[in-house]
Amino acid sequence: MRLKKNEKYVVFGAEEWRVTVGKLYEVAGKVCGRALYDGGLVKGRKLAKASKLKSMAEIESVLKNENLAEQVQVERDIILVKGSFEGEALKPSLKPRCFYLAGVLAALYSACSGKDVKVEETDCIAMGKKECRFVVRELKWYEKMKEVMEVI
Amino acid sequence: MLKDVIMLGSVALLLYMGWQVEKRKRATHKSILTKLSMFYFALGISILMYYIRDFYVANEALDLLFYRIGAMFQGLSFLLIFLFSIDIFYSESRFKMPAYILAFLIFVMFSIGMWTFHLEREMQVFYLDKKYEVTRVFFPIEIEKIIITLIGIFASTLPTLSFVIYGLRDKNSRKKAFLYATGMVVMFAGSMLCYLISPLLARSLYLVGAIICYYAFKMR
Structure with missing residues (x-):
């Protein structure tokens, strides 16, 4: 991705991610996941714009370039991801942990399909699974309204 | 003095809410929230323009200029809140595009009419300062009133319904x-009554509507 002139970037290694985000999960739980998801959406939108993403097949190369995942397979409303950075960093866990990646995927999927979607992780390598499994579903009007009502 | 407080109070509340929504906007549903914040801004600016025009009652050209700008922004606010609810309800539906096109067409026609048609100033009832207000003459006045009322109802129903x-x-x-829905109804009713009966009703109802929305906005 091309860096903007006035934008600053910080490179997070797996170790720093594990300590920082792991601690945040301990303290904030779901809220941390939500914040990471939103952060992922921002990142995903930037990536979709920068890479001029048009088809689902391009999602893999975009994620690889950003070192967020190694292999991505999109099958309609299921996305299978191997080598998720977040999942690797937050091993072991009882719950799925790739919220940031889910946000990125939601933004990329929305950019390709033109639909407002929510991506939820059902299986995660942090839980000891072979790959991360994400389910994509369209947002219902009341879910959108609920999120809007939280802000206004 | 009372009129100044009422109008400037409404402007301040609407602009504040618009600014706050803009500030709180997150990554999710950015475009929907942008429409809502722009709705507050547009409505606030339109009331500000109506306030400014009261200083130029003696100068017909300036009076009409500020009136036209105010009406444009008010039309824009109607358009934005309508699109806001379309984005909530029909974002994936096939009705989205026709609804967008229809709303834009109505707004463009309204704006063109506002700047090209003849405007007449006449004394309005119940107005405290006994100043002149404007009557548009796009069509014969009775037909025009029906059309404007229908547009108002058309634009206000969906946003109110989405909250209800x-x-x-x-x-x-x-x-x-429900507070948001009430606030919206009161503000829309203000616009309609302004056109149909007297601006005095609009001035007061805008403030009431803005206070209700502000109260809802402050609720967590």
């Missing part, structure tokens, strides 16, 4: 959603 239906569905946010 959501309020019925979600117990936790019911009060907040």
Whole structure:
């Protein structure tokens, strides 16, 4: 991705991610996941714009370039991801942990399909699974309204 | 003095809410929230223009200029809140594009009419300062009143409904959603009554509507 002139970037290694985000999960739980998801959406939108993403097949190369995942397979409303950075960093866990990646995927999927979607992780390598499994579903009007009502 | 407080109070509240929504906007549903914040801004600016025009009652050209700018922004606010509810309800539906096109067409026609048609100033009832207000003459006045009322109802129904239906569905946010719906109805009713009866009603109802929305906005 091309860096903007006035934008600053910080490179997070797996170790720093594990300590920082792991601690945040301990303290904030779901809220941390939500914040990471939103952060992922921002990142995903930037990536979709920068890479001029048009088809689902391009999602893999975009994620690889950003070192967020190694292999991505999109099958309609299921996305299978191997080598998720977040999942690797937050091993072991009882719950799925790739919220940031889910946000990125939601933004990329929305950019390709033109639909407002929510991506939820059902299986995660942090839980000891072979790959991360994400389910994509369209947002219902009341879910959108609920999120809007939280802000206004 | 009372009129100044009422109008400037409404402007301040609307601009503040617009600014706050803009500030709180997150990654999710950015475009929907942008429309809502722009709605507050546009409505606030339109009331500000109506306030400014009161200083130029003696100068017909300036009076009409500020009136036209105010009406344009008011039309824009109607358009934005309508698109806001379309984005909530029909974002994936095939009705979205026709609804967008229809709303834009109405707005463009309204704007063109506002700047090209003849405007007549006449004394309005109930107005405290006994100043002149404007009557548009796009069509014969009776037909015009019906058309403008229908546009008002068309633009206001969906946004109000979106809050009401959501309020019925979600117990936790019911009060907040109903307050928003009430605030919207009061503000839309103000616009309509301004046109049909007297600007005095609009001036007061805008403030009431803005206060209700502000109260809802402050609820967590």
